[in-house]
Amino acid sequence: xxDTEKNYTEHIExxxxxxxxxxxxxxxxxxxxxxxEVQRKLLRKIDLRILPVMALLYLFSFLDRTNIGNAxxxxxxxxxxxxxxxxxxxxxxxxxTYAAFEIPSNLCLKKWGAKRWIPFIMFWWGxxxxxxxxCQSYEGLLxxxxxxxxxxxxxxxGVTYYMTTWYKRSEIQFRVGIFFSxxxxxxxxxxxxxxxxxxxxxxxxxxxxxxxxFAIEGIATVILAIASYWMISDSPMxxxxxxxxxxxxxxxxxxxxxxxxxxxxxxxxxxxxxxDGICDWKVIASLFIYWGSITPLYxxxxxxxxxxxxxxxxxxxxxxxxxxxxxxxxxxxxxxAYYSDKLKHRSSFIIGGCGLSFIGYTIAFSTLNPNVxxxxxxxAAIGSYSGFPSVVAILTNxxxxxxxxxxxxxxQIGVGGMGGTxxxxxxxxxxxxxxxxxxxxxxxLNCMGMLTAGLNYLALRMANKRKLERQTRIENGEETYTNExxxxxxxRSPYFAYTL
Numbered sequence: 249x250x251d252t253e254k255n256y257t258e259h260i261e262x263x264x265x266x267x268x269x270x271x272x273x274x275x276x277x278x279x280x281x282x283x284x285e286v287q288r289k290l291l292r293k294i295d296l297r298i299l300p301v302m303a304l305l306y307l308f309s310f311l312d313r314t315n316i317g318n319a320x321x322x323x324x325x326x327x328x329x330x331x332x333x334x335x336x337x338x339x340x341x342x343x344x345t346y347a348a349f350e351i352p353s354n355l356c357l358k359k360w361g362a363k364r365w366i367p368f369i370m371f372w373w374g375x376x377x378x379x380x381x382x383c384q385s386y387e388g389l390l391x392x393x394x395x396x397x398x399x400x401x402x403x404x405x406g407v408t409y410y411m412t413t414w415y416k417r418s419e420i421q422f423r424v425g426i427f428f429s430x431x432x433x434x435x436x437x438x439x440x441x442x443x444x445x446x447x448x449x450x451x452x453x454x455x456x457x458x459x460x461x462f463a464i465e466g467i468a469t470v471i472l473a474i475a476s477y478w479m480i481s482d483s484p485m486x487x488x489x490x491x492x493x494x495x496x497x498x499x500x501x502x503x504x505x506x507x508x509x510x511x512x513x514x515x516x517x518x519x520x521x522x523x524d525g526i527c528d529w530k531v532i533a534s535l536f537i538y539w540g541s542i543t544p545l546y547x548x549x550x551x552x553x554x555x556x557x558x559x560x561x562x563x564x565x566x567x568x569x570x571x572x573x574x575x576x577x578x579x580x581x582x583x584x585a586y587y588s589d590k591l592k593h594r595s596s597f598i599i600g601g602c603g604l605s606f607i608g609y610t611i612a613f614s615t616l617n618p619n620v621x622x623x624x625x626x627x628a629a630i631g632s633y634s635g636f637p638s639v640v641a642i643l644t645n646x647x648x649x650x651x652x653x654x655x656x657x658x659x660q661i662g663v664g665g666m667g668g669t670x671x672x673x674x675x676x677x678x679x680x681x682x683x684x685x686x687x688x689x690x691x692x693l694n695c696m697g698m699l700t701a702g703l704n705y706l707a708l709r710m711a712n713k714r715k716l717e718r719q720t721r722i723e724n725g726e727e728t729y730t731n732e733x734x735x736x737x738x739x740r741s742p743y744f745a746y747t748l
Contacts, residue, residue, distance in 0.1 A: 282497055290494055294414060297489060299426050301479045302407050305370065307430035308469045309403045311438050312377045313342060313396065314549045315461055318442035321553050321563050323456025332677035334386045338393050339672035343665055345397035350662025353402030354409055354654045355522075361482035362410045366403065370473035373399030378466030381459040405661040409654045412644050413483060414498060416505040417747055418592045421641035425585020428637045429578045431549070432629075436574035439553070441465065443567040518651065524738065525647070525655030533704045534643045537598060538664030540697020541639050544605050544690040545632035546671035548573075551686070552625065558681025559618040569622070573629045580630035585637050594642035595705035595748055599698045601635015604628075606694035613687040628690075635697075645747035646708065648739035667693075708746040718742035 281287065316324070316339065325335055357365040376399055380392040411423055445464055446457035454460060481487035484498040525531065552573065557566035588597045608627030615621060643660050647653045670693075674686035719742050721727045734741050 281501065286497075287501070290497060291415075291419070293489070293494075294484075294487075294498070295423070297481075297487070298411070298414060299423060301476065302411070302427045303430040303433075304472065305366065305403060305476060306407065306427055307434045307437070308370070308465075308472055309373070309400055310431040310434040310549070311441075312373060312465060312469055313400060314434065315438050315442070315465055316393075317549070317551060317553050318438055318567060319458035319461050321557055321566060322442060322446045322458045322461065324458040327456050327458070328383065328386055328389060330386055330389075334390075336673045336676075338386070338389050340669045341390060342393045342397040343668040343672070345394050346401045346668075347662040347666050349398055349401035350405050350658040350665070351522075351655060354405050354658040357402060357406045357409065358650065358654050361486075362406065363477065363480045363482045363486075366406060366410075366480060367473050367477040369399050369402045369406075370476060371470060374466050374469030374471075374473055376466070377469055378463055380466065381454075381461075381463035401662070405654075405658045408640055408644060408661070409657050412653060412657075413502060413650070416501055417645040419589060420644055421594065421637055422585045422589040424641055424644075425581055425588075425637040428633070428640075429581040429585075432574045432578035432581055432633050434574075436571040436578070439567045439570035439574070442553075443564055446564065446567070521649055521651035521738070522655045524649075525652040526659060528647065528652075528656060529707075530643060530646050530704075530739075531656045531659050533700060533707070534639065534660050535664050536700040537639050537642075537697055537704060538660055539667040539670075540602060540693045540695075540700060541598070541605075541632065541636050542664060543667035543670045543693045544602075544609065544628065545636055546668045547675060547686060547690050548577075548625070548629050548632055549671075551671075551675040551683070552629075554675065554680070555625065555683060556622065558683065559621060560681075573625050576626050577629040577633040580634035581637065584634040588638055588641070593748055594638040594645065595701050595708075597638040598635050598642070598701040601631045601633075601638065602694045602697040602701070604631030605635070606631070606691055606698070609687050609690045609694065613684055613691065616682060631694075639701075642704075642747060646739055648737075648741070648744050652738050705748055708748050712746050712748075715742045715745065 320335065324330070330338070353365075353369065373396055376392055376395045380389070380396070383389045383392060407427060408424060411427070412420060415423055441464075442457075442461055445460045448454075448457055448460040451460070481489075484490055484495040487495060490498070552570050553566050556569045557563060561569060584597050584601065588594055605628050608624045608629070608631060611624035611627065612621050615624075640657075640660070643656060644653060647656045670689065674689045675683050676685060679685045718727065722729070722742065734743065738744070739746070
C-alpha cells in the first residue's frame with residue numbers, strides 16, 4: 249500500500265483556530281482526513297482481517313445460545329420431562345447472567361485486550377455448551393444455561409466496542425450489519441445442523457438427537473476459541489499486517505472522528521466516564537428502542553422451529569423450513585446496513601425494521617392459514633434482524649470517549665438484552681399452535697420501538713441545533729474552553745455532532 253508508506257503527515261493538515269477557545273495549554277487545531285482513495289484501500293485491508301473473524305465468532309455465539317430451540321423439538325423436553333414453565337425458565341435465566349456481566353466484561357476487554365479476552369470467554373462457553381449434552385435433569389439444564397449466559401456475556405458488546413476502535417462512526421453500521429448477519433446465518437445453519445445431527449439419535453447410547461446438537465456445536469466452539477487467539481489483533485498499533493503509517497492513520501481517523509476541532513475524545517480509564525455512560529440520556533433512550541427490537545427478534549430466534557412445527561409440519565421438515573426465513577433475513581440485514589452507512593442515517597432504518605416486523609407479526613396474528621403464516625415469518629424475521637444493527641450503531645455513533653462508549657455499549661446490550669426474558673415466556677405451550685399471545689406482545693413492542701426511535705431522532709436533532717448555537721457563542725467569545733475541557737466533555741462537546 250504505497251500511499252500509506254509515505255510520511256503520514258502528508259495526509260494531515262493542522263489549522264489554527266481563533267476566537268473564543270482558550271489557547272492554553274495547547275492550541276486548538278483542525279484535523280483534515282487523508283485522501284479518500286487511501287482510506288478505502290486501508291479499509292478493504294482491515295475488513296478482510298476483521299469482519300470474517302468477528303462474524304464467525306458471533307455465528308457460534310448465537311448458535312450456541314439459540315440451539316435450545318432446535319433441541320426442544322428433538323427430544324429435550326420429553327427426555328428431561330420439562331414442563332412448559334421449566335423450559336421457559338431455562339431460556340430466561342440465560343439473560344440474567346448475560347445482562348449482569350456485560351459491563352464488567354467490556355471493562356476487562358479494555359484492560360486486557362480483545363486478543364486475550366474474547367478467546368478466553370469463548371473457550372469457556374464452548375466447554376459449558378459441550379457439558380450441557382450431559383444434563384440429566386431440569387436443575388442441571390438450568391445451571392448450564394446460567395453459566396452459558398455468564399460466559400457469552402462479553403462477546404456481542406465486546407466486539408461492538410472493538411469495532412468502534414477501528415472504524416469511524418459513518419462506517420460502523422455496515423460492519424455491525426455484516427457481523428450481526430451471522431446471527432441470521434446461525435439460524436439457517438442451526439436448522440440444517442439440527443436436521444443432520446438429529447439423525448444421530450441412538451448413537452453412543454443417546455436416545456435423542458438433542459444431546460448430539462449440544463455436544464458437537466460445543467466442541468466446535470472450543471476449537472474455534474483456541475484458533476481465534478491468532479486471528480485477533482488488540483488494536484491497529486499491534487496489528488502485524490499493518491505498517492506503522494497505516495496503523496497511525498486508523499488511530500487518527502477514529503480519534504478525531506465526529507469533532508470539528510482536533511480535540512480527540514479521552515482514551516484513558518476514569519470512573520467518571522463509567523458513571524457518565526450509565527447516566528447518559530441517550531443510553532436510557534436506547535434501551536426502550538432495544539427492547540422494542542430485540543424481543544421480537546428473540547421470538548424468532550428461540551421459537552421459530554416450534555412456530556413452524558405448529559403449522560403442521562414434522563420435526564425434520566420444521567428444522568429445514570427455518571433456513572429460507574433466516575436466509576432472507578440475512579440479505580435484508582446487509583441491505584439495511586449498507587444504505588444506513590451510505591446515507592449516514594440510523595433512525596429511519598430502525599423504524600422501518602420495526603414496522604416490517606410489526607406487519608409480519610400482524611399477518612401471523614390475523615390468519616390461521618399455514619402458508620400465509622409461514623410467509624409472515626419472513627417479514628417478521630427480515631424486519632427484526634435488519635433494523636437491529638441500527639439500534640446498536642446509533643448509540644455507538646453518539647457516545648464519545650473509549651471508557652464511556654465501552655460502558656454505554658455494555659449497558660445497552662446487557663440491560664437491553666433482558667428483552668430476551670420476555671421472548672422466553674410469551675410463546676407458551678398452552679397457546680400452541682397459534683401463539684396469539686406471543687404474537688400480540690411482539691406487535692406491541694414493535695410499536696414501542698418505532699415510537700421511541702422517532703422521539704430519540706427528534707431529541708438528537710434538537711441537541712445538534714443547540715450544539716451549533718454553542719459554536720456560535722464560542723466564535724463570538726461568549727464561551728471559552730481549553731482543549732482538555734472539550735475533550736473531557738466527550739460527546740457533549742459542542743463540536744461533536746450526533747448521528748441521526
